[in-house]
Amino acid sequence: xxxxxxxxxxxxxxxxxxxxxxxxxxxxxxxxxxxxxxxxxxxxxxxxxxxxxxxxxxxxxxxxxxxxxxxxxxxxxxxxxxxxxxxxxxxxxxxxxxxxxxxxxxxxxxxxxxxxxxxxxxxxxxxxxxxxxxxxxxxxxxxxxxxxxxxxxxxxxxxxxxxxxxxxxxxxxxxxxxxxxxxxxxxxxxxxxxxxxxxxxxxxxxxxxxxxxxxxxxxxxxxxxxxx
Numbered sequence: 001x002x003x004x005x006x007x008x009x010x011x012x013x014x015x016x017x018x019x020x021x022x023x024x025x026x027x028x029x030x031x032x033x034x035x036x037x038x039x040x041x042x043x044x045x046x047x048x049x050x051x052x053x054x055x056x057x058x059x060x061x062x063x064x065x066x067x068x069x070x071x072x073x074x075x076x077x078x079x080x081x082x083x084x085x086x087x088x089x090x091x092x093x094x095x096x097x098x099x100x101x102x103x104x105x106x107x108x109x110x111x112x113x114x115x116x117x118x119x120x121x122x123x124x125x126x127x128x129x130x131x132x133x134x135x136x137x138x139x140x141x142x143x144x145x146x147x148x149x150x151x152x153x154x155x156x157x158x159x160x161x162x163x164x165x166x167x168x169x170x171x172x173x174x175x176x177x178x179x180x181x182x183x184x185x186x187x188x189x190x191x192x193x194x195x196x197x198x199x200x201x202x203x204x205x206x207x208x209x210x211x212x213x214x215x216x217x218x219x220x221x222x223x224x225x226x227x228x
Contacts, residue, residue: 012047094143156201
């Protein structure tokens, strides 16, 4: 992934896909610590909501904590990030992975996600995390229907006013709905198209599976913009 152009590797030992169950602290550590040790020379992010996993990952050289619960899963996580002076990504999720896609509903998905992210960023700052080290993720696919996902993507310029955005749209189910591609690995073209749209909308970080294809597309996009 680094050879293909990845700037940072996001390492996680607990699935958060729809319908997934959580894992114990011990199991999560057993999964991520060998990978963290094996990638000492690579910029790393730890995808976790557990303070102890984050602490050990940061001690091992990780530079960012990517928390899908936006500091709601473990009250000690914010302090761990603040003490380490690390970067932090806060994501919006409706409910929990096991149930989030059962019947997600909003009165105004953009306004509600915007308000949530602003509030969680303020909570992180109050806990000692530097605001300039916080990225925000609207949580595409995390408790959202196709219509919700599309509304949030169209509203990226508005959401970007809150701070740096991290977007994860790669290979997600809504792309399969739009293209008829039932197998996730067949959604590379759709994923690259969505990544470019996110970039144009103001995304600072893109979490992707197909690094080379996305990096190539972004290189061309930036050259055409005159930004390369």
